Amino acid sequence: MRSCHLLFVFAAAFSFISSAMSETAEQSVDNLFQRFSGPAPGAAVMVIKNGKPLLAKAYGMANLEKKTPCSTKTNFRLASVTKQFTAMTILILAEQGKLSLDDKITKFFPEFHEYGKAISVRHLLTHTSGLIDYEDVIPTGTTIPVLDRDVLVLLLQQNKTYFTPGAEFRYSNTAYALLTLIVESVSGKTFPAFLKENLFNPLGMTQSLAYVPGVSVVPNRSFGYGQKGDAFEFSDQSLTSAVLGDGGVYSSILDLYKWDQALYSDKLVSRKMLEDAFSIHSSKSDFKESGYGYGWYLGEHRGVKEIWHYGSTCGFSTEIKRYPDKQLTVIVLTNRRDAEIKETVMKVVDLYW
Numbered sequence: 001m002r003s004c005h006l007l008f009v010f011a012a013a014f015s016f017i018s019s020a021m022s023e024t025a026e027q028s029v030d031n032l033f034q035r036f037s038g039p040a041p042g043a044a045v046m047v048i049k050n051g052k053p054l055l056a057k058a059y060g061m062a063n064l065e066k067k068t069p070c071s072t073k074t075n076f077r078l079a080s081v082t083k084q085f086t087a088m089t090i091l092i093l094a095e096q097g098k099l100s101l102d103d104k105i106t107k108f109f110p111e112f113h114e115y116g117k118a119i120s121v122r123h124l125l126t127h128t129s130g131l132i133d134y135e136d137v138i139p140t141g142t143t144i145p146v147l148d149r150d151v152l153v154l155l156l157q158q159n160k161t162y163f164t165p166g167a168e169f170r171y172s173n174t175a176y177a178l179l180t181l182i183v184e185s186v187s188g189k190t191f192p193a194f195l196k197e198n199l200f201n202p203l204g205m206t207q208s209l210a211y212v213p214g215v216s217v218v219p220n221r222s223f224g225y226g227q228k229g230d231a232f233e234f235s236d237q238s239l240t241s242a243v244l245g246d247g248g249v250y251s252s253i254l255d256l257y258k259w260d261q262a263l264y265s266d267k268l269v270s271r272k273m274l275e276d277a278f279s280i281h282s283s284k285s286d287f288k289e290s291g292y293g294y295g296w297y298l299g300e301h302r303g304v305k306e307i308w309h310y311g312s313t314c315g316f317s318t319e320i321k322r323y324p325d326k327q328l329t330v331i332v333l334t335n336r337r338d339a340e341i342k343e344t345v346m347k348v349v350d351l352y353w
Contacts, residue, residue, distance in 0.1 A: 025351045026055055032344050036060040041225040041232055041336040042070035046253040047352050048329040051264075053257055054352060062222035062335060064232060073220045075207055075250040076333035077241075079311025081318045082210075082249040085195060086176050087125055087295025088268060089183045091277060092198055094121075095269045098186050101125070105178060108185045109152060119165045121182065124175035125294040126281045130161035131174045135240060145213075145242040148191070151177035169284045169292065173246035180245030191244050192216065202267060203258045208251040210244045213237075218250045224315010226337035235337055238314040247313055253331050260322065260329045278307055278324075301349065310342065319345045328352060 029045060036043040042060020046053055058070035093099050101122040106112050123129040134151045137158065146154075151174055162170055180191045187194050192210040200208045207219050226235035242248070251259075262268060269277075280291035280298050290299035290308075299306045304323050311318035317339035322329045330348050332341050 026057075028351055029055060029057065029348055032347055033057075033059045036334060036336070036339075039064070039067070041334065042074075042222070043332060043334040043336075043339075043341075044070055044072060044074055044076070044253045045333075045348065046072075046257060046329075046331045047348065048257060048260055048327075048331075049352060050327045051261060056253060056257075058253075062220070064223075064225065065234075070222060070335075071220070072254050073207065073252050074222050074333075075218050075220050075252050076222050076318060076335055077211070077224065077247070077311075077313065077316045078249045078251055078318050078333070079247040079313040079316050080173075081309050081311040081320055082245070082247045083176050084295040084309055084320075085199060085249055086179050086183075086245045087277065088199060089191070089194055090121060090125065090179055091269050091273050091294065093183065093186050095273055099182070105182075108182045109178075111156065113156070113159060115161055115165075119161075121179070122281065123165050124172075124179050124182075126292050127169050127172045127175060127285070128166050128282050129172060129175050130163040130165050130168065130170065131155065131172055131178075132158045132160070132162065133172065134174045134177065134243075138239065142239060145237070146240050147242050148177045148180045148244055151243060152181055169282045169286070171286050173240075173243070176246040177243050178245075195249070199268060200255075203262050205251065205255040205258050208249065208255045210248050211250050212244070212248075213242065220252065221250065222316075222335040224313070224335050224337065226315060232336075235315040241314065247311065251333075253333060256320065256331050256333075260320075260331070263322070264324065301346075302353070312338070317341050321345055321349055323349075326353070 033043055036059040040060050044058040047055040056072045058072055060070055062068045062070045062074045103121050104117050105119045106116040119129045134154050137154050183191055183194055195210050209216055211218055224236040225232040277294040279293055282292040285292045290297040297308050304325050307322040315337050317334045320331045332345050
């Protein structure tokens with residue numbers, strides 16, 4: 001009986017210590033996100049461990065003009081975190097046998113230049129295509145927002161690549177716009193519709209969408225801002241915000257929890273395909289400590305495999321860090337341009353390591 005009593009005491013003490021540690025971690029997170037609190041553009045953060053959200057909190061405002069606070073349901077523009085969803089749509093089609101990652105882009109765009117015969121879908125996924133950045137060739141004086149199909153038109157006016165396809169890494173929003181058009185060409189559906197039917201709906205991500213102005217409405221939407229001195233100015237959309245494949249998805253930390261958990265399963269594609277997506281296909285990237293897979297950066301933290309991506313656009317800064325071997329994920333979404341959250345995200349990771 002005495003040994004049972006001691007076990008009970010030890011268990012209670014351990015539970016108390018764990019609870020106290022969790023509370024301390026949460027307080028530390030609050031301190032890290034203090035700059036997003038109050039009447040300022042805000043943030044939402046989630047920590048997932050062993051399949052459960054240990055922390056889900058929001059700070060600051062989703063809409064300064066209407067004084068709408070951020071919540072865990074607030075939808076933020078993901079910016080380049082979108083690329084993991086674009087990549088997944090391609091992998092879904094590949095697994096269905098409707099395309100091959102080795103298909104050349106001229107299969108989908110017969111009118112493309114001769115050099116397109118050397119560029120594969122895999123090159124697009126891994127930023128190794130060498131395609132010209134569409135942002136740099138938008139005609140001066142353009143005022144109408146650029147769409148994914150406009151990116152193809154701009155590319156048809158270019159007669160070269162930066163390098164031989166496959167030879168180097170150069171981060172390419174152009175590539176992900178073309179991937180969007182490939183999805184539409186192969187599936188016969190619009191990119192937003194394909195995403196909804198084949199990814200968001202199956203995972204129960206009912207509030208997530210690829211945003212098309214004038215067509216779709218973002219529920220619980222946050223609006224983007226930029227800091228100017230001590231004040232914040234509205235900075236929600238830019239000339240390239242309507243391009244979907246490279247950064248047009250809106251989502252919340254609650255929906256992204258479902259996405260994170262699905263990546264441990266075969267709900268969308270096979271484990272073999274996921275393993276391929278999370279393998280380094282370009283040993284170099286624009287971050288010297290990471291390579292690149294299909295829509296994800298790949299590196300290590302404390303000797304553990306790190307799968308991650310960031311997003312940065314005119315009014316939003318986002319990041320997701322995944323450590324499958326530890327069943328740990330940290331997601332941070334903000335409606336603030338150039339929020340410089342990378343260090344903050346890593347501090348949260350280390351708090352819950």
